[in-house]
Amino acid sequence: MSDVNEIRNSKQFESFFMAHHNDLVRYALKFVQRNDVASDIVQEAFVKLWEQRKRILANVSLRAYLYKMVYNLALNHIEQLKIRAKHHESIYVELREHELDYYRDEKSLLQMERSASIAKLIKELPKGCNEVIELSRFQGLKTKEIAKKLDVPVRTIETRIYRCISKLKELAGVAL
Amino acid sequence: MRELDNIESLIIRSLDQTASEGDLMALNNWVNKSAENKNEYFRIKDVWDTTSTFAIEDPQDAWKAFEKQTYKTGNFRKLGVELMKVAAVAAVVFMASYFLFNMPKVNRSEVKYAKVSVPNGATSTVELPDGTIVKLNAGSELKYPSFFDKDIRQVELTGEGYFEVQHNTAHPFVVAAGDIEVRVLGTEFNVMAYPEFNRIETTLINGKVMLNKKGLDAENGVVLMPGQKAVYADGKLTVNRANIDIETDWVQNSFYFQNTSFNELITRLEKWYDVDIVMEEGDFNDITFTGKFRNKETIWQVLEAIKMTTPIAYNAKESKIYITLLNK
Numbered sequence: 001m002s003d004v005n006e007i008r009n010s011k012q013f014e015s016f017f018m019a020h021h022n023d024l025v026r027y028a029l030k031f032v033q034r035n036d037v038a039s040d041i042v043q044e045a046f047v048k049l050w051e052q053r054k055r056i057l058a059n060v061s062l063r064a065y066l067y068k069m070v071y072n073l074a075l076n077h078i079e080q081l082k083i084r085a086k087h088h089e090s091i092y093v094e095l096r097e098h099e100l101d102y103y104r105d106e107k108s109l110l111q112m113e114r115s116a117s118i119a120k121l122i123k124e125l126p127k128g129c130n131e132v133i134e135l136s137r138f139q140g141l142k143t144k145e146i147a148k149k150l151d152v153p154v155r156t157i158e159t160r161i162y163r164c165i166s167k168l169k170e171l172a173g174v175a176l
Numbered sequence: 177m178r179e180l181d182n183i184e185s186l187i188i189r190s191l192d193q194t195a196s197e198g199d200l201m202a203l204n205n206w207v208n209k210s211a212e213n214k215n216e217y218f219r220i221k222d223v224w225d226t227t228s229t230f231a232i233e234d235p236q237d238a239w240k241a242f243e244k245q246t247y248k249t250g251n252f253r254k255l256g257v258e259l260m261k262v263a264a265v266a267a268v269v270f271m272a273s274y275f276l277f278n279m280p281k282v283n284r285s286e287v288k289y290a291k292v293s294v295p296n297g298a299t300s301t302v303e304l305p306d307g308t309i310v311k312l313n314a315g316s317e318l319k320y321p322s323f324f325d326k327d328i329r330q331v332e333l334t335g336e337g338y339f340e341v342q343h344n345t346a347h348p349f350v351v352a353a354g355d356i357e358v359r360v361l362g363t364e365f366n367v368m369a370y371p372e373f374n375r376i377e378t379t380l381i382n383g384k385v386m387l388n389k390k391g392l393d394a395e396n397g398v399v400l401m402p403g404q405k406a407v408y409a410d411g412k413l414t415v416n417r418a419n420i421d422i423e424t425d426w427v428q429n430s431f432y433f434q435n436t437s438f439n440e441l442i443t444r445l446e447k448w449y450d451v452d453i454v455m456e457e458g459d460f461n462d463i464t465f466t467g468k469f470r471n472k473e474t475i476w477q478v479l480e481a482i483k484m485t486t487p488i489a490y491n492a493k494e495s496k497i498y499i500t501l502l503n504k
Contacts, residue, residue, distance in 0.1 A: 017242065021238055023226075033495060036295070037297075046242055047246045050242075077298070080297070095203075098207070103218075108225070109223065114226065115227075118223065137228065142193075142194060143189070155185055159184050162184035165188075165220055168227075
């Protein structure tokens, strides 16, 4: 567990930043719409951490602290949008708010630093999965594009991706 | 009522952002039905979110932005404050000797800046080290020193800010916005300098300001009186009578537009509501818009209002809004 003794100087802070930045942005993207808003939120959290580093007690998990800050900043962002105008009175935002609610007490795999191990587990998936997972998760293709590429119906791809992600979830749970 | 044997597809469609509103409603109902369903959905989504490898910026670039914003200023800011305290205490002692010896040169050759960035869909109020209050509009950024120690109090603005400047005749306050510098003594004014609009507008509410193009002498600048607005565009500076209510309405959280180009209107709505708006069919270039929104309105109400005077059609798809012009 990284604690405050590991970010005493800027070189150490830089390693810490590099190690956690992208996962934090993925985490912020669970709750906010745009990439730039997510990046800004993560920046702000790191800036706050740097400014407060002398006041943080030893043995406090920095990772937990950072995730909490990003969570709160995302929550503030959504609250501000709601107060100013319900520009998305759509079910889309309702699901995101539900997610914020869920993660108040639950922990994301990102928070538990599982992203690297999950990437490794992909190799253990059944044969049909490698391709769709690669195209969807690593190349960012939409299901429609994948369906076209592999010449199968969209519905088939959707179901296949679901089953692969489900298997991955199972493996991730077991490997814990 | 549709059978939910297709819940697997439904879930993936929602994650892939290719779900229709109907899909999402069905999904939402399913998720709300039981704790088991809720866990299933959010845990599957978590694996999905954890494996998003693309479209995240290079952490190297993020680190550079971080360094600029804080690491170099953080430490030095404390140093500056301590030095000032020491200086105050020792003032009497040093005063006498000042004219006899050369004061040891304090190593403050580097200027340390703090930066406030306001994302789209938000506003923010900052108090500067001298007590000046700045309200920043959506999508704006203000850069300012952690303490004012020079003859001139200078800050840098991108976007839009409403300034209430602390009066200090000995130390003029300067806002650098793009190619223009706005120099004030103590006053209230609004500066709009979004890079995408190709012009910089300064509206004076109270007091007196002087504007000059960056790099040129302040003496040869243009003086504004309250109620006037200066517009800098295409290298030229023109002064007009201002409609203060219109220019500064955003400060009170509502918008006025007067003969504003449609493109600019859309950009401002995007920033204010933090939403992507795509303009599809149609040549929007010749359309201007005049109107007022009190801003407690939803984006949908705003679009309906626009529809009353401008022939557009709009629809929302997968979290973006698409606008089409109806008559050619």
